[in-house]
Amino acid sequence: MREARPRIAVITFPGSLDDRDMCWALGSLGAESIPVWHAEEELPDVGAVVLPGGFSYGDYLRCGAIARFSPVMKAVERFAADGGPVLGTCNGFQILCEAGLLPGILRPNRSLRFICRDTTIRVERADTPFTSRCKPGYLLRLPIKHGEGAWFADPELLAEVEANNQIVFRYSDNPNGAIADVAGVCNPEGNVMGLMPHPEHAVDPLLGSGDGALILASLVEAAGVRLGVPA
Amino acid sequence: MKATVLVRPKAGILDPQGNAVLTGLGHLGFDGVRTAHVGRLVELELDETDPAKARALIAAMCDQLIANPLIESYEIELEGDA
Numbered sequence: 001m002r003e004a005r006p007r008i009a010v011i012t013f014p015g016s017l018d019d020r021d022m023c024w025a026l027g028s029l030g031a032e033s034i035p036v037w038h039a040e041e042e043l044p045d046v047g048a049v050v051l052p053g054g055f056s057y058g059d060y061l062r063c064g065a066i067a068r069f070s071p072v073m074k075a076v077e078r079f080a081a082d083g084g085p086v087l088g089t090c091n092g093f094q095i096l097c098e099a100g101l102l103p104g105i106l107r108p109n110r111s112l113r114f115i116c117r118d119t120t121i122r123v124e125r126a127d128t129p130f131t132s133r134c135k136p137g138y139l140l141r142l143p144i145k146h147g148e149g150a151w152f153a154d155p156e157l158l159a160e161v162e163a164n165n166q167i168v169f170r171y172s173d174n175p176n177g178a179i180a181d182v183a184g185v186c187n188p189e190g191n192v193m194g195l196m197p198h199p200e201h202a203v204d205p206l207l208g209s210g211d212g213a214l215i216l217a218s219l220v221e222a223a224g225v226r227l228g229v230p231a
Numbered sequence: 232m233k234a235t236v237l238v239r240p241k242a243g244i245l246d247p248q249g250n251a252v253l254t255g256l257g258h259l260g261f262d263g264v265r266t267a268h269v270g271r272l273v274e275l276e277l278d279e280t281d282p283a284k285a286r287a288l289i290a291a292m293c294d295q296l297i298a299n300p301l302i303e304s305y306e307i308e309l310e311g312d313a
Contacts, residue, residue, distance in 0.1 A: 152244075
């Protein structure tokens with residue numbers, strides 16, 4: 001019999017496209033990935049939830065604006081309110097912002113071009129369920145692939161986010177015009193985080209970088225702690 | 232009752248779409264355009280017939296879905312109600 005592994009739900013919205021890569025990446029790092037369709041009203045018994053990248057609902061209206069009304073989002077909100085770790089990458093980050101679980105919004109890149117290349121981000125905090133395997137100042141090489149990835153907050157909101165120490169990652173080479181070089185932010189409690197780069201595409205040096213494993217392995221560990229299952 | 236909602240990027244917010252339109256107009260030879268901003272127009276047809284109630288209803292729709300108040304402002308026009 002296989003030993004119990006930390007279970008992590010990966011949500012598939014209509015138009016998600018990184019869900020399978022995310023399941024594979026988490027699985028390669030010791031988790032049991034559980035795909036969850038967006039129409040589900042309850043989450044299975046998991047220690048973490050991931051909202052993957054893609055173009056949910058065709059990005060109609062604004063990126064992530066429609067997906068936030070998917071039935072499963074109520075369950076994700078309850079899970080987050082209970083302190084459960086929730087990670088959103090790319091479109092998942094956009095959905096979490098539109099759902100009000102994260103501050104700010106993702107706007108069209110300053111260049112108006114879709115950008116698909118590697119970027120370097122700096123770890124600002126290591127005391128989150130997503131960065132426990134990192135140290136502040138670590139530079140991670142991760143790919144981005146987005147047209148709307150420029151994080152925006154007005155001056156009041158930015159001041160609040162900075163004061164609460166909610167910026168988890170900043171770009172070293174701001175590719176998209178994000179305010180304050182923000183690549184990833186968390187909620188004030190620190191258990192919900194979103195980032196535009198794709199850790200799931202960078203968990204093996206064969207794919208160009210293994211740095212994404214630091215983020216996802218942190219999450220696997222946090223899921224294991226929550227479930228009482230050693231990672 | 233028919234209604235039109237105009238959603239605009241808030242003043243002072245970087246508007247890459249508007250900038251692209253401005254640049255495109257320049258390339259076409261339309262000089263003398265100072266600014267261009269691109270928003271969104273949403274047409275609604277409601278069961279509600281009372282203008283005040285319709286406005287309140289649409290404002291709630293805008294706050295929750297049609298506009299994102301962080302970056303967009305909106306204006307509601309009701310047919311036959313100035």
